[in-house]
Amino acid sequence: MPSYQTLQVRGRTFVAGDLHGCLSPLQAILQQVHFSAENGDVCVLLGDLTDRGPDSLGCLALLDQPGIYAVQGNHEQMCSAALHNQSLGMYCWLGNGGNWFHELSLEAQQQVREYWLPKIEQLPLVIDLFTAEQLHIGICHADPVFNDWQELLTALDTYHAQERETLIEKLTWSRERISLATKTNFLSGAFQINGLDWCIMGHTPIRPTPFRKGNCIWIDSGAAFPNGYLSVLEVGRELHCHQARL
Numbered sequence: 001m002p003s004y005q006t007l008q009v010r011g012r013t014f015v016a017g018d019l020h021g022c023l024s025p026l027q028a029i030l031q032q033v034h035f036s037a038e039n040g041d042v043c044v045l046l047g048d049l050t051d052r053g054p055d056s057l058g059c060l061a062l063l064d065q066p067g068i069y070a071v072q073g074n075h076e077q078m079c080s081a082a083l084h085n086q087s088l089g090m091y092c093w094l095g096n097g098g099n100w101f102h103e104l105s106l107e108a109q110q111q112v113r114e115y116w117l118p119k120i121e122q123l124p125l126v127i128d129l130f131t132a133e134q135l136h137i138g139i140c141h142a143d144p145v146f147n148d149w150q151e152l153l154t155a156l157d158t159y160h161a162q163e164r165e166t167l168i169e170k171l172t173w174s175r176e177r178i179s180l181a182t183k184t185n186f187l188s189g190a191f192q193i194n195g196l197d198w199c200i201m202g203h204t205p206i207r208p209t210p211f212r213k214g215n216c217i218w219i220d221s222g223a224a225f226p227n228g229y230l231s232v233l234e235v236g237r238e239l240h241c242h243q244a245r246l
Contacts, residue, residue: 003126003156004126004128005126005128006130007042007044007130008129009041009130010040011042012035012040012041012132013041013042013044013131013137013235014042014043014232014235015046015137015200015232016043016044016046016230016232017202017220017223017230018046018203018223019045019050019223020048020051020053020097020223021050021051021052021054021056021058021059021097022054022059022230022246023055023059024244025223025244025245025246026230026232029230029242029244032244033232033234035067036067037065037067038066042067042068042129043232044069044129045062045069046200047070047075047123047203048075048076048141049070049073050097050098050100051078051093051096052096052097052225053097053246057104057108057112060112060116060119063123069127070123071124071125071126071127072121072123073141073202073203074172076120078092078096079093079098079117080120081093083113083117097224125141125156125171126156127139128149131235132236133236135197135198135237136149136197137196137197137200137235138193138199139199139200140199140201141171141172141201141203142171142172142201143171143174144199145167145171145174147189147190149194149195149196173203175203175204177190177191177216178206178211181213182206192215193214193215197215200218201217201218202218203218204220205225206218206220206221207228209221210231210239210241217239219233224246228245229243229245230244231243
């Protein structure tokens with residue numbers, strides 16, 4: 001998989017929380033804000049496109065739409081492990097909402113294996129984004145691991161073997177930073193990622209969203225869960241959060 005992708009945005013920048021198959025709220029928000037890839041608008045998806053919600057295939061199809069980008073989340077990794085028949089891979093995926101795959105026709109399952117699986121495996125772990133106003137935004141699924149953004153990018157370029165696997169696991173699974181953030185009012189260096197204006201993450205459902213501490217922002221508002229909704233953060237000189245439910 002690519003380590004990271006750099007984006008320079010000409011238009012507006014939007015970052016969408018974990019979709020989990022909830023396509024219609026995203027479509028409603030993008031329509032409401034008049035999202036236009038032709039005008040240079042970009043929407044970055046925070047990973048976990050599929051599982052739990054009603055339209056996993058529809059969310060995968062977003063990867064073919066202009067102006068839409070995504071990072072890889074832990075659910076993309078579970079899907080990959082399952083479809084490559086890794087030990088306990090299917091068991092783990094089914095336990096976390098992957099049953100939609102087995103509800104597809106055999107033809108559709110084959111399409112997922114042959115077309116969509118390579119696409120999700122090629123999603124970057126991190127997006128290094130510069131807005132039209134030249135704000136520097138770091139985007140990853142769960143946690144940037146380090147307190148310095150360049151240190152993360154360097155590690156992604158240089159780590160090998162087990163060291164790299166551990167880094168990837170933390171990027172896509174860790175909840176240490178947000179757990180600390182919700183338990184203390186103390187503003188420590190853990191919530192200031194050096195080298196960025198904002199670091200935006202998903203993975204851990206939290207409401208109300210966005211949840212902000214320092215320059216860290218979490219926007220997974222549990223779209224597929226009861227009473228959940230989708231949050232899409234518009235990032236510019238000011239922050240605006242757009243929200244919609246299934």
